Amino acid sequence: MAYVETKDLRKAFGDVVAVDGVSLSVGEGELLVLLGPSGCGKTTLMRMIAGLETPTSGEIWIAGERVDVDVPPRARGIAMVFQSYALYPHKTAYKNIAFPLEAMATPPAQVRERVAIGARRFGIERLLSRFPRQLSGGERQRVALARAVVRDPKVFLFDEPLSNLDAQLRALARYELREFQRQIGTTTIYVTHDQVEAMGLGDRIAVMDKGKVRQVGTPQDVYDYPTDTFVATFLGSPPMNLVEHDEQTLYGFRPEHLLPRAAFAQEEDVVIYHLRVRQVEHLGADRLIYGHLEEETRADQPVIAALPVTIPTPVAEDQVYEFAVPARAMRYFDRTTGLRRLDGAA
Amino acid sequence: MALPEQAPAAARPAPLALRRATLADREGALGRLLMAPAFLYVILLVGIPFVLAILLSFSGARSGSLAFSWVGLYHFATIIRDDQFQRTLVNTLIFTVVSQILVMILATTAANVLEAAFVGKRAVRMVLLLPWAVPVSLATMAWAWIFDSTFSVINWTLRAGGLMKGWIYWLGDTELAMAAIIIIHVWRMFPFATVVLLAGLTAIPTEIREAAVIDGASFWRRLFQVNLPLLLPVVAVAVLFGVVFTSTDLSVVYLLTRGGPYNSTHVLSSLAFQRGILGGDLGQGAAIALFLLPALVLVAIGLLRLARRSEVGG
Numbered sequence A: 001m002a003y004v005e006t007k008d009l010r011k012a013f014g015d016v017v018a019v020d021g022v023s024l025s026v027g028e029g030e031l032l033v034l035l036g037p038s039g040c041g042k043t044t045l046m047r048m049i050a051g052l053e054t055p056t057s058g059e060i061w062i063a064g065e066r067v068d069v070d071v072p073p074r075a076r077g078i079a080m081v082f083q084s085y086a087l088y089p090h091k092t093a094y095k096n097i098a099f100p101l102e103a104m105a106t107p108p109a110q111v112r113e114r115v116a117i118g119a120r121r122f123g124i125e126r127l128l129s130r131f132p133r134q135l136s137g138g139e140r141q142r143v144a145l146a147r148a149v150v151r152d153p154k155v156f157l158f159d160e161p162l163s164n165l166d167a168q169l170r171a172l173a174r175y176e177l178r179e180f181q182r183q184i185g186t187t188t189i190y191v192t193h194d195q196v197e198a199m200g201l202g203d204r205i206a207v208m209d210k211g212k213v214r215q216v217g218t219p220q221d222v223y224d225y226p227t228d229t230f231v232a233t234f235l236g237s238p239p240m241n242l243v244e245h246d247e248q249t250l251y252g253f254r255p256e257h258l259l260p261r262a263a264f265a266q267e268e269d270v271v272i273y274h275l276r277v278r279q280v281e282h283l284g285a286d287r288l289i290y291g292h293l294e295e296e297t298r299a300d301q302p303v304i305a306a307l308p309v310t311i312p313t314p315v316a317e318d319q320v321y322e323f324a325v326p327a328r329a330m331r332y333f334d335r336t337t338g339l340r341r342l343d344g345a346a
Numbered sequence B: 001m002a003l004p005e006q007a008p009a010a011a012r013p014a015p016l017a018l019r020r021a022t023l024a025d026r027e028g029a030l031g032r033l034l035m036a037p038a039f040l041y042v043i044l045l046v047g048i049p050f051v052l053a054i055l056l057s058f059s060g061a062r063s064g065s066l067a068f069s070w071v072g073l074y075h076f077a078t079i080i081r082d083d084q085f086q087r088t089l090v091n092t093l094i095f096t097v098v099s100q101i102l103v104m105i106l107a108t109t110a111a112n113v114l115e116a117a118f119v120g121k122r123a124v125r126m127v128l129l130l131p132w133a134v135p136v137s138l139a140t141m142a143w144a145w146i147f148d149s150t151f152s153v154i155n156w157t158l159r160a161g162g163l164m165k166g167w168i169y170w171l172g173d174t175e176l177a178m179a180a181i182i183i184i185h186v187w188r189m190f191p192f193a194t195v196v197l198l199a200g201l202t203a204i205p206t207e208i209r210e211a212a213v214i215d216g217a218s219f220w221r222r223l224f225q226v227n228l229p230l231l232l233p234v235v236a237v238a239v240l241f242g243v244v245f246t247s248t249d250l251s252v253v254y255l256l257t258r259g260g261p262y263n264s265t266h267v268l269s270s271l272a273f274q275r276g277i278l279g280g281d282l283g284q285g286a287a288i289a290l291f292l293l294p295a296l297v298l299v300a301i302g303l304l305r306l307a308r309r310s311e312v313g314g
Helices: A042-050 A093-103 A108-121 A137-149 A167-184 A195-201 A219-224 A229-234 B027-057 B074-081 B083-115 B121-133 B136-146 B153-160 B174-203 B206-214 B219-247 B251-256 B268-278 B282-290 B293-311
Strands: A002-013 A016-027 A031-035 A057-062 A078-081 A155-159 A187-192 A204-209 A212-217 A241-244 A249-253 A270-282 A286-293 A302-308 A320-326 A331-334
Touching (some): A016 A187, A042 A187, A078 B206, A093 A137, A167 A195, A212 A219, A229 A331, B083 B121, B136 B174, B219 B293
Parallel strands (some): A031 A187, A078 A155, A155 A187
Antiparallel strands (some): A002 A057, A270 A286
């Protein structure tokens, strides 16, 4: 059942349409990631749900109540974690966490108790008397999470909360965030432009571009069956290879599926490409092979292959090799509309 | 790898003229040169008169004579016992404190209003700055008419509206005259404070203010617990400017009441002008003018420390 729902939601700033008719529903306890490049409207969409922006048209429902008209942010039962964490710099960590409770006129004894519970959950009991500037990035994030959780919100909104952490910390923080969300089971909407984050965190991902939702699905679904060329190339690093086969058809395949012919059994159904290797990158677990197709009809199209270390076939630059993609991993797109088709027939 | 015979332009040595360091390359010398005008200005037009004033306050100098006799703290001892001076000192304190409180309340309100988006905001901002831009003499003349004993617009309006039976002699009554002075001064000073506070308000990160909205804080809670504390450094600087400009202001008092009625609305600078320049007792005038200096220095240090402390956040 939908817990948070938007119906044909639209937001225009003057002539610029930031969100263009988005209808989404988030189930209770679900973590939905809004993923897209900057400027795709994901943040505006979240801000409308939070009540920080007023929709131009459309409806927003939270827990069965329509909130887009006459329900101010404080009455929507939401908590938000901002990209910069937005801690109050003149208040201690304790005061920061207590602020939403005090705003609700919670009795002091209860404030103390709930701040203590929140602090324990995130392991920041020792830091409560410090000011935000005395905290590291990871500690600030925990304080911001504690501030969001003490109020028992109906919905969590996260606006790229990991983007200020360094790469090492980010993987850990991602794990902890997922763990925490599963524990308390609060419906969560999470905005990011980082597809690794989206894949790792989301129960489902909504991929957005130019104000519209292009595809909604589980991470595996969106990765394996992208609905159009935008989703295909936005997800995955390196992105899906798109190769022109004829006037109407693009063939799409992930770099990890483009492997030397010898890696497949002789009887397996494969599409064969001849690859002139331009460059080889050794990335530890993988080798990235940048090359061009030598096929007559599809000459000079750039493709990338990702070979796991388990395939030790020697590959030298400027040589031509026979590569193959298994037919089961091949996707087909219409060249004019960019939409996925079921087969490669013209 | 061999260099090509014709090296690209960037690789060839620069022409001789460009290889010498010019004045613009020698940052030390250039810095001193560019600083010199400001430095001279401060020394000649602020520093020297200031030292002269201090010397004068310890001297028996009178206008019209070049004699300079050292009288020590005589002037200070005299003015402290002087009823007129005591009254003036109290006036100055009232004038400064009351008008600063009013200015800050008005400016905070105006800044919060002007920050919100509404149609005609730019026009309102322009109009708001006018009192600050109008020459003080012109403005005070206009206000003198508003408070005039016969033609007072305020009185006429109150009478016509049936709100008042009698007649108010604004500048004939001691308290009312002081109130009139404060009203004009507040009217003059608050646009500047508004602009300063508006700049400070805009500098508060949007996310922090939005966090307070999401956290469910009411308007007043956001104002007193988030916006104002974060504005504190800016407020401190605005108050510092206000206190200095107010406690040393001569123009409004002098143009509106000349210290009257019965010398009851004098402030230190108008009294100093009357005694020192018009009365010719340069020494006493200087002593009156300098009397508040130590207090002002302390206020300035206090406010600047407050500004710095809150900037680093606690």
